[in-house]
Amino acid sequence: MQNHEHMFEAFLVKKELKFTLPRKLILSTVFALHEHFDAEQLYDEVRKASRNVSRATVYRTIPLLVEAGLIQKSVRSEARDTYEHIYGHPRHAHWVCRECGGVLETDMQEICKQLQKRAAVQNFEIAEISLEIKGLCWKCRNNATESQ
Template sequence: MEDYTKLFDTYLNSRKMKLTASRRLILEAVFSLHEHFDAEQLHQVLRSASQDISLATVYRTLPLLLQAGLIQPSPRPGARGMYEHIWGHPRHAHWVCVRCGAVQETPLDSVDPILAREARNLKFETQETSVEVKGLCWKCQNSANDSQ
């Protein structure tokens, strides 16, 4: 059993919930993706693997994964209901191009200590950090047109 499956199982048990076949399959699908995804896309992945899981169940499972700390809402601006998994996906900053939508990532190593200090001041117990920078990527700076 993968580590993340154990983690999910532990979370579910603590809530008197069950690690069912459906939930296991959804979890697999989530970790098979390495991009941002939404409920619909996840459902497609499952269907194409001949796993007939209702869309409603996907919608019901996503918040559980979120609470279990296995996925996080994607910080992509304007995106609705988008997630990304966290496992093996270390803390990182997103650099989002406002023109073409491309997303690059950089590690958070240098920013973390600063935020840790502020957390102490605020008495805030940090669970997850996300840093998002919007602007123009290298390519779009060149093809500098009117906005959009």
């Protein structure tokens, strides 16, 4: 049993919820998937392993995974909500280009440290941090100036 399975099971036990077969399947599928995914992609993958898991259960399990600290919502404002692993992945900022939609990720260890300090002062317990910068990437800036 992998580490994230232990974590999820511990979380469920604490909440007096059951570590059922559908939940096990969804969990292992999430961690077999790319770091970024949406509910529908997850559902498709889960169905490959078992046709007996419904879309509703996938949608119901995602918030549990979020609350357990295993995943969090990722880049926003797309049609579907997207999620990303946070267990075992250092936090990173997302630089989203408004023009081409490309996403660049950069390290944010330093910023996280600053936020942790501020959290201590405010007595706030951090579960998720999302930093998103939108604008124009270098490619689209070049295209914009060329076409003038």
